[in-house]
Amino acid sequence: MNQEDFKELLREKGLKVTSQRLLVLQIMAERPGEHLTTEQIYDLVRETNPEVGLATIYRTVQVLVDLHLIDKVTLDDDVARYELRNGNMKHHHHHAICLKCGRVFSFEDDLLENLEAAVEDRLGFTVVDHEVKLYGYCRDCRKEMEQD
Amino acid sequence: MNQEDFKELLREKGLKVTSQRLLVLQIMAERPGEHLTTEQIYDLVRETNPEVGLATIYRTVQVLVDLHLIDKVTLDDDVARYELRNGNMKHHHHHAICLKCGRVFSFEDDLLENLEAAVEDRLGFTVVDHEVKLYGYCRDCRKEMEQD
């Protein structure tokens, strides 16, 4: 999503176009693979605009979530993190979290279709979105562990 | 896990058997399908033992997580919730969350094996556990929506 489309979207929803909103989205857009906490976004915003308040970041991030421009993810469970949502993707992408080094690998996949079908069948539950986290050990850490 | 096994496990790990730990586990064990917040556990504990402190619940819950007797889950993202882990199950079970009524349906499944194999193959990442959340609409809410 480019800046003009974003302005358009805000107007459509009856929301105002403000420099704070543009700035936060820009920061997220510059870091597509990252999972930023509110605090990190705040710090990045303040690098260029030190007058912006933390409360504004909380409020702005919520607006972006409501507009489905970013997603909230809880990787290690505790701090809320946000990442840019790929516009033409209807699903979140997924995360593989290394239990040793803590690195997070993202990947796309649609192998869940059979799982969704099974749930639909068994529970009568219609799935519209899904979120998957895999826990394990990345290549590097596995290598390290094999040496021991 | 019964109470005797739990005591045994605590002793094995060099931890003390206390009435607070027994009580918290018992409360979790009596509610296998539920996802309790620390506050809810605290209230349940206080029904019979009003002298127990909230900090003890936080500490006890952490012990139980470390022993893999309960799992931390973040369903709506925000409050930490805990649920009993089925002893003979190596994986978490999964959750289908209704976007309308908020009810949470739990289910078991191992249809993720092919996904895990793909990730292992592509990223060189060894999966040891996984967590899946499906978002959608439950049977009841779907019915209601069809009527409109």
Add this chain to the structure above:
DNA sequence: GTTCGTGCAAAAAATTTGCACCGGA
């Protein structure tokens, strides 16, 4: 000129910590 958004500070909510005391090993 309205209305909505922002900054600030205060408040609320969630969790952690320090410390004296208690109770299990």
Add this chain to the structure above:
DNA sequence: TCCGGTGCAAATTTTTTGCACGAAC
């Protein structure tokens, strides 16, 4: 007796809210 665990209160951390002012429409 010894040491870890507990209760309490205070401290931290994270997030929300009230309000006056400023900016967008």
